[in-house]
Amino acid sequence: MPAPLPPPDFAATAAYPQVRAGLAALTAGDWPALRALVDAQEPHGRTFLVDQVGDAPDAGDFLRGVHAGQPEDPLAGALLGAHLIRAGWRIRTAERAANVSREQFAQFFDHLRRAEQVLIDVTARHPEEISAWTQRVTSARGLEVGQAEARRRYDRLAAHEPHHLPAQTQLLQQFCPKWSGTWERAHAFARECAETAPAGAPNAVLVIEAYLEHALDHGNMAAAGEFLRAQRARDEIHDAARRSIWHPEFRHGWSWVSVRSTFALAFCLMHEWTAAAQQFAALGDFGDTWFFDYLGDGAKEFQRFRDRAYAKGGRP
Amino acid sequence: MIQELDTDGVPTLLAPTGGPMRAGLTFRVGTADETLARHGITHLLEHLVLAPLGTADYHFNGATAPVFTTFHMQGSEQDIATFLTAVCANLSELPTGRLGVEKDILRTEWSSQGGAATDDIALWRYGARDFGLSSYPEWGLDRLTAEDLREWAARWFTRENAVLWIAGDRVPEGLRLALPSGTRQPVPAASSALPSTPAYFVNGSRAVVLDAVVRRRTAASVFADVLERELFRALRQDAGLSYTTNTGYEPRGDGQATLRAIADALAEKQDAVLGGFIDVLAKLRVGRIEQGDLDAALARRVEMLAVTEIDAARLPECAFNLLTGEPNLSIDEHRAALKTVTLAELHEVAQEVCASALLMVPDGTRADWAGFTAAPTSSDSVAAGTTYYSRDGDGQLRVGPEGVSYVGDGAPLTVGYADCAVMLAWPDGARQLIGPDAIVLHIEPTLFDLHPAAMKVIDTGVPADRQVAMPPRDPESIPQPRAVREIREYLARPKRAGWEVLLMVLSGLATLTIGGFTLLLTLAMFIEPSTEGETWMWGVVAVGWLLTVILALPIVLLRRGRRR
Numbered sequence: 118m119p120a121p122l123p124p125p126d127f128a129a130t131a132a133y134p135q136v137r138a139g140l141a142a143l144t145a146g147d148w149p150a151l152r153a154l155v156d157a158q159e160p161h162g163r164t165f166l167v168d169q170v171g172d173a174p175d176a177g178d179f180l181r182g183v184h185a186g187q188p189e190d191p192l193a194g195a196l197l198g199a200h201l202i203r204a205g206w207r208i209r210t211a212e213r214a215a216n217v218s219r220e221q222f223a224q225f226f227d228h229l230r231r232a233e234q235v236l237i238d239v240t241a242r243h244p245e246e247i248s249a250w251t252q253r254v255t256s257a258r259g260l261e262v263g264q265a266e267a268r269r270r271y272d273r274l275a276a277h278e279p280h281h282l283p284a285q286t287q288l289l290q291q292f293c294p295k296w297s298g299t300w301e302r303a304h305a306f307a308r309e310c311a312e313t314a315p316a317g318a319p320n321a322v323l324v325i326e327a328y329l330e331h332a333l334d335h336g337n338m339a340a341a342g343e344f345l346r347a348q349r350a351r352d353e354i355h356d357a358a359r360r361s362i363w364h365p366e367f368r369h370g371w372s373w374v375s376v377r378s379t380f381a382l383a384f385c386l387m388h389e390w391t392a393a394a395q396q397f398a399a400l401g402d403f404g405d406t407w408f409f410d411y412l413g414d415g416a417k418e419f420q421r422f423r424d425r426a427y428a429k430g431g432r433p
Numbered sequence: 434m435i436q437e438l439d440t441d442g443v444p445t446l447l448a449p450t451g452g453p454m455r456a457g458l459t460f461r462v463g464t465a466d467e468t469l470a471r472h473g474i475t476h477l478l479e480h481l482v483l484a485p486l487g488t489a490d491y492h493f494n495g496a497t498a499p500v501f502t503t504f505h506m507q508g509s510e511q512d513i514a515t516f517l518t519a520v521c522a523n524l525s526e527l528p529t530g531r532l533g534v535e536k537d538i539l540r541t542e543w544s545s546q547g548g549a550a551t552d553d554i555a556l557w558r559y560g561a562r563d564f565g566l567s568s569y570p571e572w573g574l575d576r577l578t579a580e581d582l583r584e585w586a587a588r589w590f591t592r593e594n595a596v597l598w599i600a601g602d603r604v605p606e607g608l609r610l611a612l613p614s615g616t617r618q619p620v621p622a623a624s625s626a627l628p629s630t631p632a633y634f635v636n637g638s639r640a641v642v643l644d645a646v647v648r649r650r651t652a653a654s655v656f657a658d659v660l661e662r663e664l665f666r667a668l669r670q671d672a673g674l675s676y677t678t679n680t681g682y683e684p685r686g687d688g689q690a691t692l693r694a695i696a697d698a699l700a701e702k703q704d705a706v707l708g709g710f711i712d713v714l715a716k717l718r719v720g721r722i723e724q725g726d727l728d729a730a731l732a733r734r735v736e737m738l739a740v741t742e743i744d745a746a747r748l749p750e751c752a753f754n755l756l757t758g759e760p761n762l763s764i765d766e767h768r769a770a771l772k773t774v775t776l777a778e779l780h781e782v783a784q785e786v787c788a789s790a791l792l793m794v795p796d797g798t799r800a801d802w803a804g805f806t807a808a809p810t811s812s813d814s815v816a817a818g819t820t821y822y823s824r825d826g827d828g829q830l831r832v833g834p835e836g837v838s839y840v841g842d843g844a845p846l847t848v849g850y851a852d853c854a855v856m857l858a859w860p861d862g863a864r865q866l867i868g869p870d871a872i873v874l875h876i877e878p879t880l881f882d883l884h885p886a887a888m889k890v891i892d893t894g895v896p897a898d899r900q901v902a903m904p905p906r907d908p909e910s911i912p913q914p915r916a917v918r919e920i921r922e923y924l925a926r927p928k929r930a931g932w933e934v935l936l937m938v939l940s941g942l943a944t945l946t947i948g949g950f951t952l953l954l955t956l957a958m959f960i961e962p963s964t965e966g967e968t969w970m971w972g973v974v975a976v977g978w979l980l981t982v983i984l985a986l987p988i989v990l991l992r993r994g995r996r997r
Contacts, residue, residue, distance in 0.1 A: 233802045241715035260802045263704025269672060270708065276671075 122427075124420055125404035129169050132374045132403040135162065136169045143170055148183050148193075155192055160247045161371040164283040167192075167248040171199025174207070184235065194239035195249040201232035202256055209259070211410075213295070229259045240273070250274035251284040258291045264298060267291045280314045282322075282372055289323055293330050303327045311357055317366025322376040324357035325383045326408075332386065333411045342386045354383055362396065375405035378419070382408050385422045390430030397423045398433045435744050435751060435761070441610040446598040446751050448744035454601035456513045457505030457749060458520060458610070461618050461756040462589035465499040465563045469854040469867065470899040473539060473571025474585050475502055480535040481582065482523040486516065499567055500620050500686040501753055514605035517597070521610050524590045529579035536574045543570050550638035550695065551793075556871045557634050557808050558644060558791050560626035561854035564685070565871065572855055572901045591615025596752040600745035620686040620757050626870045627808055631790040633800040634808040640697045641710045642793040645786040649690040649759070651770040652778040656786070657682035657692055658730035659722060659779060663713045664696055674702045674709055686757040692786055703795040711803045714790070717783035722776050731771050738764055811844030812872055818890075821881045824914035830876065832887045834894065837866065839874055846874045850894035859903045861911055864891060877912050933991055940987040947984060951977030 130137040135154060142151035155166050170176065177200060184190075184197040205228025208221055217225075233256050239249040250273055257267040271288045274281060285306075292298035292306050307323035314320035328350055332341035344350065361367055362380050377396045384393035406415030409422070438445040443458075467474055479495040479502055486493065493506035493516055506516045552568055559565030592612040599605075623646075636642075647653045661680040668675035680694040698706035740746065743764060751761045762770065791808065792800050801807060818833020828841035836849035848866040857865040862878040878888055892900075913921070955974050 230802050230804075234804050237712065237715045237803060238719060241712065241719045241721065244716075256802075257708075262708060262802060263798065265674075265702045265705035266708035269674070269705040272672065273712075 122420070122424070123402075124416065125400065125402050125423075127404050127406055127416060127419075129374075133165070133169075133371070135166060139166050139170045140173060143173055143176055143179065146179055152192055160278050160281060161283065164248040164251045164281065165371045167195050167199050167252070168283065171196050171252075172203045173200075174204070176200050177204065188238075189242055191239050191243040191246040191249060194235050195246060195252060198232040198236040198239065198249060198252045198256070201228045201235070202252055202259065205229050205232070205259065225259065229256050232256050233260060244273065245277050247274055247278045247281055247284070251281065251287060254284050254287040254291070258287065258296050261297070264291065264302075280310070280318060280320055282318075282320050285310045285320060285323055286326065289326055289330075293327075294334070295330075300327075300331055303330065308353070311360055314360070315366075317361065317364040317368070319361050319367070319370070319372055319376045321357035321360040322362075322372075322379050324353055325379050328354060329379065329383055329386075329408050329411075333408075338386070338412070342388065345383060345387045351387065354387070358392075362399075374400065374403045375407055378405040379408055381426070382422060385426055390426050390428075392430070393422070393426035394430035395433055397426055434763075435748070438604060440597050440604055440608065441612070442592040442614075443595045443597050443610045443612065444755060445604060446596065446748055446755070447604065448598075448600055448742075448748055449602060450600040450742050450745040452600075452742075453507055454510055454513055454599065454605070455505065455507045455745070455748075456517060456597065456599040456601070456605070457503050457752065458517055459501050459503040459596050459598065459749065459752040459756060460590050461500065461594045461620070462502050463498045463500045464566045465621050466589070466618070467566055467573065469561045469566060469569060469572065470901060471573035471577065471581070472566050472569055473574045474577055474581065475589075476571060477535060477539060477574060477577060478502075478527070478582050478585055478590075479504070480539060481527060481529065481531060482520055484531050484535060485523065485528050486519055499564055501756060503749065503752075505749075510601070510605040511607070513599075514608040517605075518607070518609045518611075521612050524586050525611060525613055527579070527583050527586055529582065532577075532579055532582075536577075539571055539574055550636070550640045551642055551644075551693065553634075553636060554642060554644045554693075554791065554793060556626070557793075558627060558646075559624050560869050561867050561871045562624050562869050563621045564623050565626065572857065575901055576898075587613055588615065589618060593617045594756070596755050598748040598752045600742075600748055617756075617758075623685065623687065623689070624869070627791065629806050631787060631792065631805045632808045633792040633794050633805040634810075635796060635799070636793045637796050638793075639700060639703060639795055640695055640793070641703075641707050641795065642696075643692075643694040643710070643714070643786075644791045644793070645692045646685070646689050646789045647692055647782055647785045649684045649688055650782075651767075652774045653690055653692065653782045653785075654682045655727070655730045655734065655771070655774050656717075656779050656782040657694075658733060659726045660692075660694055660713070660717065660786075662726045662729065663717065663723075664694060664710070667713050668696050668706060668709050672705070672709060674698060674706045684753070684757075684759070686753070686759075688759070698795065704798050707794050707798050707800065710792075711800065714783075714787055715803075717780075718787045720776075720780040720783070722779050722783065724776065727774065727776060727779060731774065734771055735768065738767055809870065809872075812838070812847035812868070812870075814838075814847055815840060815845045816847050816849070819884075819887065821883050821887060823881055824916070825880065830881050830883070830887075832890050834890070836894070837874060837876070837891055839876075846872055848872060848874045850891075850896070853895050853899050856891075856895045856900050857903050858892070858900055860905045861908075862888060863906070863911070864888070866891075866895065879911060879913050879917070937988050937991055940984055944981055944984040944988070947977060948981040951981055 130140060135158065138154055139151060142154060155163055158166060180197045180200050184193040187193050205225045208228065209217055209225035232252065236249050236253050236256065239246055240253060250270060253270045254267055257270055267288060271284055274284050289303060289307055290296060292303040294300060304327050307327040310323045311321035328345060332344040335341050335344060345354065358380060362377060377400050381393050381396035384396065404419050406419055409415040409418040412418045436447040438447055462475055464472065464475060476497040479497050482504065483495050492508055496503045504520045506513050556565040556568035561569065590612065591614060593615050594617050595612060597610065657680040661678060664678040668678055675696040675698055677695065677697045682690055682692050684690045696706050696710055754761045792805055794800050816831050816833040816836035816838040818831045821830045821832065823829065826841065828839060831838040831840065836847055838845050838847040848868040852869050854867045854869050864876045866874045951974060954977060958970060958974060
């Protein structure tokens with residue numbers, strides 16, 4: 118019996134040094150440093166950093182101060198918007214609507230409305246500010262402004278940046294039935310993004326996200342696995358893998374940890390243990406619990422599946 | 434050039450035309466000067482004045498707007514002189530013979546008008562008064578008497594409150610404007626039913642409409658064009674969400690102007706049209722206004738000023754300005770004003786538009802997320818008084834000496850008697866009170882456990898001049914509480930035809946008789962076993978039972994048929 122593997126480091130700061138630097142600048146209250154760091158990234162990295170820095174629970178006072186001082190600065194607005202959305206969602210929790218109290222909803226909407234008004238101004242002044250549009254795709258969902266409006270916001274963004282994975286992930290959530298979408302629309306959007314993305318790009322992971330959402334909606338693991346092992350699902354998932362993680366051009370750029378983690382879970386549920394083990398091995402000491410959270414304690418589930426994949430699929 | 438003259442004490446504007454002569458007599462009075470309980474009086478007066486003036490061969494007409502009323506005509510100098518002289522004569526000596534007929538015509542005119550998407554906006558912004566009245570039916574017609582109309586004419590249709598405009602070479606010979614003397618009437622102050630703006634309300638039309646009030650100025654009228662171009666680009670060209678995108682700019686007469694914009698939407702795209710609309714407003718509000726749009730809007734206006742006979746074309750507008758005390762610019766002054774419009778000025782207008790905005794949004798959408806406050810749909814207070822409970826739900830009616838409230842699931846609806854704009858009264862007892870803030874309180878006495886005296890309290894509380902009698906309703910359309918509905922349904926259930934009942938009774942009696950006899954016979958046969966020679970009796974028993982079944986058949990069949 119080999120010694121149990123140490124748990125991976127799930128923190129974004131571990132896999133992405135820029136996130137660590139961004140949070141350090143935030144803690145130091147160093148706006149110029151934070152700004153320079155974010156400005157140096159390509160769009161995906163910019164949105165990624167806005168998401169991560171905005172997610173810091175105690176960033177509120179600092180970001181409000183920066184925004185008040187520079188109301189026309191797109192990054193200050195995007196960060197404050199992102200922060201308000203995250204803060205609101207923490208109050209709401211990720212529970213299904215039936216398990217969220219009236220008071221929680223009131224505060225959630227209040228946060229989102231405040232975020233939205235900051236973000237409306239940012240996108241009005243700077244229509245090319247992708248990170249702000251991405252936040253507005255997210256707030257559209259929470260505020261329940263409608264499917265067509267969420268799509269319109271995404272289209273405004275896509276006019277500048279056609280393969281922006283963070284925004285595509287948010288819109289895909291909107292297209293799921295839990296947010297008043299349909300499975301047809303969710304799968305179609307995922308496929309559309311996967312097919313139009315450049316070779317080796319991570320965007321094909323959206324196909325897996327749609328299938329995992331659909332599969333886990335069955336409520337039990339056995340049914341979920343069966344759903345993913347059906348011929349059509351398998352074909353589409355393999356095709357998505359060939360476009361992204363199995364493609365020679367695939368790089369460990371922004372979001373690579375969540376992309377590989379998501380594929381790994383899908384392969385586990387499909388009992389394709391070798392493929393799953395390959396993804397876990399490629400992740401090394403990193404991991405992302407997003408979809409594993411759907412199954413309970415995400416960190417534990419991640420390790421449980423990783424152990425099983427290594428046991429059944431061999432550790433490459 | 435527009436010449437300013439005087440005709441019998443009435444200021445007169447004259448501009449040349451190459452075509453037939455046109456002329457109009459415009460008065461500073463309109464629906465905004467009315468009250469809801471007398472709404473329609475100006476329009477009715479306009480009809481009564483024109484009614485005796487002959488057949489449709491003449492090109493004349495009248496128009497009643499919120500702050501002005503015009504009688505106009507196109508034709509020969511002689512015809513125009515005759516027409517306007519007659520209009521003035523009729524205004525001083527009102528022909529009221531056709532009062533009833535014209536009331537009916539106006540009612541028909543209202544009911545045959547297709548409602549426009551923008552009809553309701555005025556009442557949401559202003560309430561059930563002054564500029565809000567254009568949203569309402571002409572409920573005042575019923576009560577109006579010949580005397581009311583004569584008083585109205587004497588007050589508003591005076592020399593000092595009129596302007597004559599003529600497109601032609603001179604004032605027609607023989608024209609006499611024999612109008613009584615009075616005073617120039619100021620434009621009524623605009624009320625507000627909105628505690629705060631920007632605000633929004635939900636409406637069933639598939640369109641997003643913006644209504645804004647801005648200071649009247651050249652830059653604001655140019656802004657309407659710029660907004661239209663932005664909406665067209667964002668909603669139609671780029672996203673294909675709307676088919677129609679329009680804007681309008683209309684001076685209100687009090688130094689302010691109403692700026693409207695409308696964008697229609699497909700059913701499944703309404704939320705996106707609203708979102709795109711809000712983003713267009715935000716873009717202009719933060720000052721991202723395209724120089725190209727300003728240039729195009731200015732070019733269009735300069736072109737409009739260059740059309741032939743522009744002075745003749747803008748005579749009605751100049752008459753309106755003269756009546757409302759606003760300056761009339763010459764064409765050169767207009768051109769000069771256009772040249773000075775800058776992006777910074779448009780930015781200022783955009784901020785004014787957004788600050789005063791009232792947005793009409795489609796069903797199922799809202800605009801609070803974008804910083805628009807929901808326009809009030811309920812009252813802040815509840816009337817003190819006796820509580821009467823709804824027969825079905827848990828709603829309550831509070832009838833007090835000062836006013837009446839409905840308290841149900843949502844926020845309360847309250848209308849005070851003293852400032853009630855109108856109370857519609859149906860002969861069956863139903864009442865509808867409308868407050869000055871446009872809050873509607875509809876009372877169906879059948880639905881409440883009401884003391885008969887309660888309705889009297891309301892009827893005596895609301896001043897008599899606000900009460901409007903409505904025609905009787907079809908009894909079917911009077912709502913009833915559940916218990917009454919159920920009794921009615923029971924009484925109205927399908928009835929059995931007489932012959933069916935008779936047949937069932939006869940069949941029942943025959944079945945009982947034959948069945949009873951056969952039963953007795955059968956029992957007797959068992960108790961006293963028969964001798965050899967009496968076996969035929971068993972045959973009688975069998976036949977008896979068979980007959981019983983046959984006779985019972987009609988009952989069974991009829992009952993089955995009923996159930997089907």
